[in-house]
Amino acid sequence: MTNHSKTRIDLPLILPDVLDASDRCVARLMTILAGRPGIDDAHLVYTDSPAPMLCIHFDPAVITLSRVRDLVDSTGAQITSKYAHLFMRASVPLHARSAQTFADTLRRIPGVLEADVSPFGAIRIEFDRTVVAENTLIEKVSRLGAAAPPLISVGASDTHALERIATSAAGAKLPERGIAESAPASVPTPPDTPEQKAEQAPIHEKHAGDERAHEEHAHEEHAHYKHPHGEAADSHAGHDHGQGGPFGERSELIFAILAGFMLAAGWLVARMEFGPDWLATACYLVAYCFGGYFTIREAIENLRARRFEIDTLMLVAAVGAAALGKWAEGSLLLFLFSLGHSLEHYAMGRARRAIEALAQLAPETANVRKNGNVVQVPVGELRLGDIVLVRPNERLPADGVVAVGTTSVNQAPVTGESVPVDKQPAANPSEVVAAFDKVRPENRVFAGTINGSGAIEVMVARRADQSTMARVVKMVTEAEAQRSPTQHFTERFERIFVPTVLGLVALLLFAWVVVDETFADSFYRAMAVLVAASPCALAISVPSAVLSGIARAARGGVLIKGGGPLENLGTLTSIAFDKTGTLTEGKPKLTDAIPAEGVTEEELLAVTLAVEEHSDHPLASAVVAGARERLGANAPTLNVADVKSITGRGVQASVDGELVHIGKPVWFSEMVNSAMPAGIDQENNKLVAGGRTTMIVRKGARFLGVVGVMDTPRPVAAQVMAELRELGIERLIMISGDNQQVADAVAMTVGLTEARGDLMPEQKVEAIKYLRAKHGKVAMVGDGVNDAPAMANATVGIAMGAAGSDVALETADVALMADDLAQLPFAVGLSRSTSRIIKQNLWVSLGVVAVLIPATIFGLNIGTAVLFHEGSTLLVVINALRLLAYGDVKTKGKQPDAAVAAPT
Template structure:
């Protein structure tokens, strides 16, 4: 334990009398002080504590003074005490500890549940929890010097293995917390010992571990040893089997089988020992019991076959599961480890960890972008598929953002770094996907719970089968012992337990590689059940950037009208004004010389051109001046009904023309909506704050089934609730920021453009990394395929298990057939789930 230096945090002393006399009150939390406090002084001199201290303060001072001044080398350790139900419990702990040799001071506060201890030697503090436990209470250090580490675990073939490791490590006094996830093959452990000791503890439980950041080859060597042991066990089994046919002495045949059991069964037997020790009933216990039982009743061939098939099945399962776990790890190698940094006119190679925000890096054609940033100089096309899943390169120019891991295909770029290596988009994707893979889906949670009940019941049934029938004279002990052992093997619910997590890990990995971030198995399952999809209009179905749709001229030429409008609007930053100026720029229409520019609040703008005042604004502006629209009246109504925003250009006396501005539909929108309907989404809905005319036009052009118009943000929530009240599972697709309330209300929140928006990554359940909808149908299709495969796995596992159970009692099912049905079913379930990795 690291020594705690407890210092006086506050001393409230104030002069309250005339002259040099000082009356002090104290508020101390400690001992060492730059200025001596009268209260502590009196405690040191064994005098009564000053009356200016409260009773609680006095107790604290007395306690701390006893602890600190008994020996100058001593420090105080604090513990949280659990189990005290009255002050007499506190007194019991105090008295017991104070009688212990080497403990100078022990003080328990019942009200706060805290124990403070001062001991002679540091190692004595480690014994405090044990001594308190003997008294019937629990003590946990308030400040344990622990650190959290992540380890990669090898050798787990079902979730019960993860529980065995957890239970085993939790009994180590130096381990404060441990969580093992079977799906990702990772263990997070908080401990106060060395990493080597943690690895040894995991190995004692029968598995292999290596620090995630470590490049140690130990697990690979262990895996090679495991495979060699399986191969040697199989060879010895073959020798014994052949020997029985060539009349080899029975001693040698038995010896070959025994050696096959010992070599192939050493690892599962060791794991079984620690599983039993930690109170866990996993597959290793069941298989080891079956092998030992077979040897006891003289079925050496059966025992050796059980061990070899089990070891072979585990080896194949581990390799298959590892392939699914690697589905996302490959992303880690996408971003380069070094960057070319521009420093004082020179180019310097630096590790990406040493590059700071604000540094300028150079990315040459063909190179990968090492860090997120904004382009300062240069133009190029970048392949963003690793981040967004977009199949085509994206053109980038000065000011545009670029992401680590993307490939610069053409021009050289100078990029100003905006994020450190640990905060890049790809780093966040990896982190969020790994978190998602660790989150259990409802189906997985159900089967884990089911297995925890099912296994002990069948284990108990197997014991009953071994003992009860022979006791009542229904057969020999050997016969029923054999059937009981077969039942033990069948009791292992491996295939059932891994039917869901392997499928979910495969699907989430596939989605991530295609630019879709699914935050967990729960959301993957929900996506597969969605029947209605609600889209925000602006920025989701449409570009979110208005463009000029039509120009209607009442007087003069089209170019003249646009030139006047551009002159009025070129100094405005309003999106509609920018749409007009962009339209003019694209057609090389030059603005006129204007002056006296003025904005008319809420109505439009004006400018003076060649001495004449021209206006561009809403129709309402000209209606106030009673300006006649003449023949343009019909055009005005038609354009408004189509959902356009109208800019009328004219003077105080006449109308020159109308410019219709509209938000344009994304190129991919119509195709995506049709694809969604083909994959089983029954109703596609649009939510918009625009008027009825605009909503109707967009709905008609995109194939939207239903729309809600003129909505405020809170109205979007009401619209989602209305759809849910109709009995539909509803997904909401928006930008993850403005639509946050609706995203939260929906059954599934899907955000677009996550690569450029940190908040979208954090708020939504599913994130489309690209700023378009083309990956949405793939996500729904993948989710439904995952649900289908999970159902296939579950039914196959149950039918296989049920068939095996039926075949045991007539005597048709041998031990080795039972093992084959169990490990074979698990392997088939894994391979079936891996099909999701190849879903396109």
């Protein structure tokens, strides 16, 4: 499958409690997918099966199959695996010149639908299990040279499996082993029971242009899948395999140094006229052997893959120099080429280790209370409900709920928060542990964070391979293997540029026909042009910057899912915000309760309390808390039945036999014979003008009054907006379901450029689509749950407070792990810097080639050309590594950076 082919995937439409395709849940799923960049179409397909299939047409060059699955999973669809994805990690980084060759070779394996290989060693493969078995694919990859333990090997079948990471992310180390060797005994085994297999349903996928009708898709059930089983936390495991040399990862560098030593020896022998005439040539020949060893290996691999890459070009140039008797220049070429790429290899390894360090944050063992005793067990053996003892200044071994003790926890490794967060026991840890997403921040802790001065006991809420930290490592690693839009451009450019250069070189070989020079001179000039035009720096310029940016963001508590979101966030000028919980505290309070004429405040509050305590709306808890506080012990008990939530309008119920409506004022204007009395309308307008969110209460035919709730802006919101404007964000827009007056009041307080209120969920999506059509790119910031449709339709969806939230991590392109708006300027600023460095690298790499080609045509020698060539390659890599030390815009005078807690 090529990068430009369209792909169609049919998913079984299995949604909880959905009986037919007209259900609102189905509409919500379609809304999330419709208009998503990279998704051309999403529609239902009706077959002979009882339930319709969801058919999605998407471009894998823009959005990956795993991201499509994440979007569908976030709405409740249970997707299972006929198709699976395999993540692997080469034991050492690959050179950019070989990574692309490796990916193209993988794509030609029957059954492989999509394959990406990062120069940093990350390998991502989408494959069809009915065509190629996972073990067969692993063996094929192993034979191709990726001798490293698999990082993740998981089908799409298990809703939770996509959230899992190798147990090494929780600290478990694997022994050194090749890719085809068996996993350790502690690795979870695949499901074998019918009950487990029955949870898996079919996925069907084909390329666009396949003439089969929708109805002809084959059904394959009970596909076997394999749980993640670990990459070694020790980044050196298997290095001797990865490089294939006697010195492991340093083999190429040592060989380059030996080549340089023999080159210097040959030059000194020739210069000093020491020894026989053949001695200098012998030294140069040995330099050829050391300098050309890895170049020859990769040239052979390229030729086997029917590719004519830079390695082959350099080798041809060196052989040509030797044929002309210029042994010294040929030796210098291979020495500098080998040295430059070994240093490039080291620099890329440093960027990769910045990500690998995340996987080593959690401890390897945990102290568990069992039968009155405390025993030490590996974190991989922790089970839900286990009680873990955490001493002062220890790292927490698992995500969980505080059961005993108070302390403060440094959450920087996960959320990037620079100030420790106070923790206290949950009232009923055994009850709330099952709903970890909804546990209060002061009761919830994460694996890899650092305990303060208090000893605590934590009830485990997630296994080691499902912890927030483990999932972040998995997602960052997946992002590492995905190509950015600029990388797609450079690859297209290389496909045109390289043949053009080869044509130019072929012409230059015959320059002696029209120019008064020897064939040897023409051949030498052609070889010099061959060296000068090799796009090595171009190949590594973008992936090195993207990985460095992603690694730096992860250390700062920001998860960026690939080069696409990173580049888009770095170039867009419009950001839209949800109001509640994003720009505001998300903790509204009941501020006003104004009864209608002839109604007491107690009656108004009693009816409101009785209905709203059955509602799950974000404002309901504020109303309930405020009403209980005001009524005290005098709150009457009312009979409530048939509570129904009306999306975007309010809630209705039967109270003591009468129908009660509580909701937005506009709702009552839409009902028949339910116009609000003038007094209530006037009071409502006063509250709205004061920035309140209002709800009208009507019981039967009587209007009981109006209640007002207010959600105050976050203290840092105004400063964040100012910093975003300094970074070049021109439009700061709020889209809210609250009324326009409230939206305007908040917008004026925090400094937004525009506010749009009274928007239904589908209208928020339309607003995002409008902004994209008008301004090209737009980001949407929300909580990743209620805002999922709008975020999915934005160019970049940004979720706040993603730590511990499954939905936010799955749906967002960028996840701010902390519930802290101040992380947003850091993310935008880092993306801006990454975009600038990518542009700088492109100018350097293309500029050097543009200068060297004419210079070599007019006589620049091979040695000087390769010196500038390799110098530009190292320059772009070093320039990209500057992102690892990026300092964000000083928000509140603090820098969100988890590096203080990460191993270096």
